[in-house]
Amino acid sequence: MNRDAFTADAPGELVSIRLPSRRPGGPWEEDWSFIPHPLPPDWEFPAQLWPLLAAAKERVGVLEGLSRLLPDPTVLLRPLVAREAVLSSKIEGTHVTPRELLLFELEGGPDDPDDAVEGESERRNARRETANLAGVLRVAAERGGRPLGLADLRGMHAALMAGVRGSDRHPGRFRTVQVSLGRDRKFIPPPPERLSDCLDAFGAYLTMSPRFQDPLVDAFLVHYQFEAIHPFEDGNGRIGRLLLALCFVQWGALTRPCLYLSPYFERFQQEYYDRLLAVSARGDWGGWIEYCLSGVVESADDTVRRCERLLAVRADFTRRVAAANGGARLVAVVDGLFESPFVRVAGLADRHGVHYNTALGDCRRLVDLGILEEVADLKPRTFRSPDLFHIAYDLTEPDGLVYTGT
């Protein structure tokens, strides 16, 4: 870590440490690690950021209003969680498409032709990790605004790491070794012997009231602090971003976790890392908060747009099924598409307690109504709703540029 980059305004202490050599068999290396001071920082929210904070709060208010109007929150939450899982995993180098995740979740691993190309165990492990994160996000979404503590974070970490490969995962356990970020050790979090002090103060801050300034600002302070402490050996980025989404709810910015920033962090990943480092190195809280509030504006707008289109599609599907005199089961099949736009005929038959051919007949009717299409090359037989998939799951940037295949 470059000690010279740390100024007198750094909100923490530098301590010297020794780390194993980066060259095999090389001597131990002297380095520095950063121990952040407990929150809240000695920092005033700057006047020039008030307009941006007001804009962010206004967008969050629109999102909150829309999410309250939803008859069924699954319509919004399910796809948001899937996108968050895919993009939060992508930030840490696990590349799984929404389609892969949805198919994996359908049956715990499909006969996807990609497997043959990329090597099954690698792909399956990546899918399992991403599906684990989606599962943790869904469970977390159920907790409402109940106060979070360190035990909750450990529980989420255990669920995230369940059944995935890697010797350095230690599910649900805080680290007992030194970690560093990046090959060049750009940032080195506290040594393990200082971790419990950092975490005690952090845990106390999570449950403390009154909060610092504003719930949005506070959540971003907490995200920084969690990442600076880096309490786990692995998974800190993903758990930290989940914590951020939960903080918005716990402190009252939203009543449901429907604001996820990983798509924004992933789009501006280098800036994300640089801003975090700038807080540690020179106490640049303003730069970090400005970056994050811009992300709130962009992410809330994107979510509102997707949600409005989802609601319109739902009304359109309902009209089409009613016009074709579709019965209660067909309506239920269409409702199920909002949980996952992919359906397996066999799974549908099980779900509705009907014969395979009856379920296949339902899928074909929905194909005729322009709601489903059959997915070529997939066994067992699978259908999907292209409209729902594109609106809810496409990894499309807010300006309309697709930046990854699905």
Ligand SMILES: Nc1ncnc2c1ncn2[C@@H]1O[C@H](COP(=O)(O)OP(=O)(O)OP(=O)(O)O)[C@@H](O)[C@H]1O
């Ligand atoms: N300078 C920094 N200071 C503090 N945190 C940072 C810094 N740069 C990046 N981060 C955070 O650390 C995360 C990556 O940490 P790391 O490479 O140790 O992976 P990890 O702990 O295995 O987490 P995950 O596997 O979920 O990415 C980033 O996603 C970001 O949230």
